[in-house]
Amino acid sequence: MIRYECDFHCHTTRSDGNDSPLELIENAIKLGMKVIGITDHDIEPPTYLEIGNEKVETVAYARSRNLEVILGYEFSCDTYVDDVHILGYNLDWQNDDLKEEVRRAKKSKSEAYEELCYVLTKKGMPIDYENDVLKYVDEAGNVRYRSPEEVERKHIFEAMAKKGYAPTWQQAKLIVRDDPELNIRRKKISPFDAIELIKSCGGVAVLAHPFLIDEVVTYPNGTTLTRKEYIERLIEHGLDGIEARYIYNKTSYKGKYSNNEIENFLKEEYKEKVKFFTGGSDYHADHKKGVQNARYIGEAGLTYSEYEQIKSYFCKK
Numbered sequence: 001m002i003r004y005e006c007d008f009h010c011h012t013t014r015s016d017g018n019d020s021p022l023e024l025i026e027n028a029i030k031l032g033m034k035v036i037g038i039t040d041h042d043i044e045p046p047t048y049l050e051i052g053n054e055k056v057e058t059v060a061y062a063r064s065r066n067l068e069v070i071l072g073y074e075f076s077c078d079t080y081v082d083d084v085h086i087l088g089y090n091l092d093w094q095n096d097d098l099k100e101e102v103r104r105a106k107k108s109k110s111e112a113y114e115e116l117c118y119v120l121t122k123k124g125m126p127i128d129y130e131n132d133v134l135k136y137v138d139e140a141g142n143v144r145y146r147s148p149e150e151v152e153r154k155h156i157f158e159a160m161a162k163k164g165y166a167p168t169w170q171q172a173k174l175i176v177r178d179d180p181e182l183n184i185r186r187k188k189i190s191p192f193d194a195i196e197l198i199k200s201c202g203g204v205a206v207l208a209h210p211f212l213i214d215e216v217v218t219y220p221n222g223t224t225l226t227r228k229e230y231i232e233r234l235i236e237h238g239l240d241g242i243e244a245r246y247i248y249n250k251t252s253y254k255g256k257y258s259n260n261e262i263e264n265f266l267k268e269e270y271k272e273k274v275k276f277f278t279g280g281s282d283y284h285a286d287h288k289k290g291v292q293n294a295r296y297i298g299e300a301g302l303t304y305s306e307y308e309q310i311k312s313y314f315c316k317k
Contacts (some may be wrong), residue, residue: 006035008070009087009208011241015040015074016152018178023056024258027285028297029065034295034304037089037280039072039208041152041217042105046092047071064118070314075198076105076209077217080219081230082177082213083252084196087243087278091201098201105146106108110148112186118155119182125165128276132159139288158289168291173252199238206315207234211262212253222248228269235273239253240313242266243299245279249274251317259300276310277310 008127011017019027021038028036038045038058041122048055062069071091078084117129127133134146134154146155153176160172176182189197198205210231219224225233231242244266248259257265267277279301286294302310 003031003298004217004245004279005033005035005304006037006279007281007283007301008037008072008089008206008278008315009039009246009296009300010036010297011040011073011074011229012038012046014043016284017290022047022051024283024297025049025058025062025065025067025069025284029062029067033067034303035068035070035307037070037072037087039074039087039089039280041085042075042076042109043102044073045071046089047093050092057154057248071315073288075101075191075194076188079185079188079193080314081213081217081306082183083209084191084230085208086191086234087206087237088194088198088201088203089206089210091198091203093201097197098194101197104187105189106149108186108188109153110151112184113151113153113156114148116153116176116182117186119184120156120160120165123179123181125160125163127156127159127163130168132163154284156303165294169200169286171253172292177252180295189232195238197232204240204275205238207231208237208243208280209246209248209251209282210242211246211248211255211257212251231270232273235270239274241274241276241310242270243280244277245302247281247295250295251282276313288308 010024012019012021046058049058049061072087072089075086077086114129117127132150136144138144157169157172158165161169167171175264195205211242213227215227217230244259246261281295281299283295283297
């Protein structure tokens with residue numbers, strides 16, 4: 001099993017992951033990781049942890065355990081294109097514009113996801129928003145409730161799988177993605193605005209899993225862009241890096257290329273166009289939900305020596 005010491009793309013229960021921030025950190029420590037990025041969807045990262053009755057800084061706590069934590073934010077971008085995600089690292093989390101974007105994203109998601117449950121039900125796959133999505137059972141068997149603003153699309157996919165509409169949540173995602181009636185569009189930030197916001201917050205902007213963007217992007221007005229043209233536009237708007245090392249074989253990737261082939265292509269094509277390349281597992285602790293082919297921490301990422309070459313981009317100036 002190949003494991004990289006630095007994984008820049010991990011999720012927690014703050015969005016659609018299944019490890020709490022503390023669990024993610026403790027699991028990374030047990031595995032001997034040296035660096036992890038916490039990059040939850042459309043929400044600021046956990047700057048503090050509750051440990052016992054004590055509140056401690058996340059980065060400082062991890063550092064005391066010989067783990068470097070880089071706090072990030074995964075922006076879901078472009079209303080009409082799936083899987084355009086821009087990772088922002090080391091932002092000013094108190095920035096008013098960023099706080100407003102968090103509020104806007106939460107509202108747009110809660111409205112769209114409730115509508116998705118309605119349309120699924122109308123099409124013969126009943127999903128009750130309150131009882132199947134907001135209500136859930138935690139690892140200890142306790143019944144809990146999410147607020148509408150905490151709902152991620154993956155929670156709906158998991159409900160679809162639980163009800164037998166698909167064998168796994170990944171397959172449920174494909175059902176929704178490939179049916180125009182089900183692919184409810186929520187208003188997302190443009191990737192250009194996301195890059196600008198990241199820069200204004202003092203951070204660096206990285207394109208996550210670029211090959212999950214369709215090979216040809218088609219907008220409602222008939223305009224088309226190739227994936228290459230799309231990425232070039234992001235670079236023109238100040239994109240700093242690209243997540244070159246990623247686990248496409250465990251995602252909804254529709255192409256024919258292997259993980260290594262994609263990595264090699266990206267590094268050759270963009271080596272003089274972006275400042276650096278990263279890698280990440282996109283870990284969600286899906287094994288806790290019974291996913292057989294779940295991603296694991298460090299399955300993709302960078303070696304520590306690779307990280308040292310780009311570390312200056314991730315250090316607060």
